[in-house]
Amino acid sequence: MNKAHLSTLVIISSLILCGNTLAEFDVDDADSLDFESFHADKTPDKKVWRTQKKATSETTFDRIGGKVAPVEQAGAGEVYEIRQRYSLYRSDQTPYSIFYVIEAMHRKMAELCPSGWQKLREWSTPIDTDFYLYYELKCL
C-alpha cells in the first residue's frame, strides 16, 4: 500500500467512525473567533414534547422549542415523549440517519432521566419524505 492509498484509507476511516456525529456546517463556524459557538454541540434541537402524566389514555402534546424543559422536576415517574426527524435517503430537511437520531435521543433520555428510564413505546410517522422517530419513556 503506497502513501496515497494509506492517507485515503485513514481519512475514510475517520469519516466512517465519526460519521454518526457529523454536525451541521461546522465549516462555516471554523474561521471565526467565536470559539464558544464552534465548540458547542450543534446537534439540532430535540423536538421534545411533554405530556401529562399518563393518567388518561389521551395524551396532550405541547412543543417546547429548543431546550429541554421538563414538566416538573425531572425524576422518578415522569413520563416524556421525545421525537426527532430522520431520513432513510438523501433529504433537504435533515442530514441525519436513523443511527444518528437513536444516539441523540438516548443522550436526551439520559439528560431527562439521570437515574435511568424505561421505554414505554417506540414508533415512527412519516413527514414529507422523512420520518419522525418517537420514544415514550418513563423515568426510573
Add this chain to the structure above:
Amino acid sequence: MKLKSLTAVIALAATTLTASASMAEDVTVYGKVNVSLNKLDYGVNGDDKWELESNASRFGIKGSYEINENLKAIYKLEYEISVDGDDDEFKQRNIYGGFQGNWGTLIAGKHDTPTKIAAAKVDRFNDLANGDIKSFFAGENRVGNTIMYTTPKMSGFSATIAAIQGEDTNEVDGPTDGASLALTYRAEGFFVALAHDSDVTSKDINGDKYLTEITRLVGEITFGDLKIGAMMQDAEATDEGVDVQQNGYLLSSQYKIDQWVLKAQYGTTENDIYFVDVDATQIAIGADYKLNKRSKLFAYYSAIEYDTSDGMITIAPENQIVGIGYEIKF
C-alpha cells in the same frame, strides 16, 4: 504527499479513533470541497490560461470533553486539501488544543490572527483566486507558535488577543514577540471589529515578508437580505531599515434573492515600497446559487489592477479571473 503530512494525518486519525471510542458525541468531522474552473488573464502578452483550483477546500476534526462543570478541553485539527492535486494533499490550517470555560477560551497552536479573522465577514470572495483580499491587503496571516485568549461574549462584546512567539523571525527575545488583538461587537444585523497587529510577519504586495504593524477597522450592516461591509486598514513594516507602508479600504455587499446570492466588492490599497508607489484596485462581482443547505454553485469575476510608479515592481499590470465552480460542505 510529504511524509510529515502523512504522519500528521495518521496522528489526527489516531486521535479520532481513540476519542470516538470513549466519547463519540464530542468528535466531529467537518469540511468542504470548493473547486472552480478559472480562466486567468495576466494582461501580459495575451497570457491566458485555464486552471482547476481547490479554493482552500478543507478537512477538519474538532472535539471537546468536559473536565469539570466549568472547564472543557477543546481541540481542532484542520487541513487544507488539494482537490485538484496541484499541491500536497494536506496542508496545515488552524490547529490547536486548549481549554474553555465561563472565563473564555485559551488555545495554543497555529491559527489565523484575530486581525485576519476580523475581516472574514466582509471578504465576499474569501479563498477564491484573485478574489480573496489577501491578494492586495497585508494582514491575512496564519501564524504558528501562537497562544490565544478569547473572552466570553459580554452584551455582544468580545475580545481576542494572540501572543506570538517569533521563532521564525529575529524577534525571539520575549514570551510575546508579536501580538494580534481584536475587539468585536455583534448585535442583530450589525458587526464591528477593531483589530491591531504588532510585529506580526506579513507579506507586502510583492509577497515579501516583514514584521508589520497593522490597524484594521471592519464593519457590516444587514438590512433584510442585503449586507453591506466595509474595511479600512493601515499597515507599516517595523523591521529595521525597511520602508514599506500600506493603507487601503474595502467595500463589499451581498444581496440574497431566493436561492441566489449576488455579491460585489471593491477595494484599493496604496503601497509605498521604499521609493516606489503601487496602487492596487480590485473589482469583483459574483453570484452563488444555493442547491440546498450544504451545497452551492457559483460564478465570479475578479480583476486587480496594479498602477505602478516604477517599472521595477515585478507584478503584472492587471490580473483578471473568471471562475465557475461549486461548494459541497460536509
